[in-house]
Amino acid sequence: MTDTKGTLSIVATPIGNLEDITLRALRVLKEVDAIYAEDTRVIGKLLAHYDIKTSVHRLDAATETKKSEEILERLESGEKVAYVSDAGTPGISDPGSRLVAHVRSRSPETVIEAIPGASALTATLSIAGISSDSFTFLGFLPHKKGRQTALKGIAASEYPVVVYESPHRIIKLLTELSEIEKPVKVTVAREITKMFEEVLVGEPLVVAKTLEEKGGVRGEFVVVIEPQ
Numbered sequence: 001m002t003d004t005k006g007t008l009s010i011v012a013t014p015i016g017n018l019e020d021i022t023l024r025a026l027r028v029l030k031e032v033d034a035i036y037a038e039d040t041r042v043i044g045k046l047l048a049h050y051d052i053k054t055s056v057h058r059l060d061a062a063t064e065t066k067k068s069e070e071i072l073e074r075l076e077s078g079e080k081v082a083y084v085s086d087a088g089t090p091g092i093s094d095p096g097s098r099l100v101a102h103v104r105s106r107s108p109e110t111v112i113e114a115i116p117g118a119s120a121l122t123a124t125l126s127i128a129g130i131s132s133d134s135f136t137f138l139g140f141l142p143h144k145k146g147r148q149t150a151l152k153g154i155a156a157s158e159y160p161v162v163v164y165e166s167p168h169r170i171i172k173l174l175t176e177l178s179e180i181e182k183p184v185k186v187t188v189a190r191e192i193t194k195m196f197e198e199v200l201v202g203e204p205l206v207v208a209k210t211l212e213e214k215g216g217v218r219g220e221f222v223v224v225i226e227p228q
Helices: 023-031 040-049 064-078 097-106 120-128 147-155 170-178 204-214
Strands: 007-011 034-037 056-058 079-086 112-117 136-140 161-165 185-190 198-202 220-226
Touching: 007 023, 007 064, 007 097, 023 079, 023 112, 023 161, 023 204, 034 040, 034 064, 040 056, 056 064, 064 079, 064 097, 097 112, 097 147, 120 185, 136 147, 147 161, 147 170, 161 170, 170 204, 170 220, 185 204, 198 204
Parallel strands: 007 079, 007 112, 034 056, 034 079, 136 161
Antiparallel strands: 161 220, 185 198, 185 220
């Protein structure tokens, strides 16, 4: 085992448009000994686009604990390892946080570096047209247990609240937001940076109606909820 610790690079990748990758991220992905990814098929498209040949291994939410130990062994032997989630910044409603915590706990001397880049959260806030000096990010709301508590917290918030939602539950969420104690305005963004990027702004039920009229909408949603 070498005395020189390796480096763990947490690399942000595009949330849609493959051009939204930094020069530093491309260099790191080329130089590391191995890339671990939430889905090897997703990162494979990016790597093929930029002709990057680094070996890729899977580390998703289900395997994060087990694979974290594997990565730690690589780092202890002096290797450089990159971790990427499917899109955006790892650890933000994506795997990655347990990996980082494991390495920090077991090998505090190891360098863990952030390679910043795309994030659906900040991308949406930048075009929402609201003051985002203070906001609350809740990620994906619970499907059942804890959901009503989360909605009550949104109703009580003095600041904008940002959540992620799937196409299967977006209408349900907007309906629930229309029923909370105080009125809110929503900014709903989908397919950010992609060909069919769309941003809808207004009262929850009005936005819900617009989405329903479109039929089956695709892509994950970012919803900014602003108290009125």
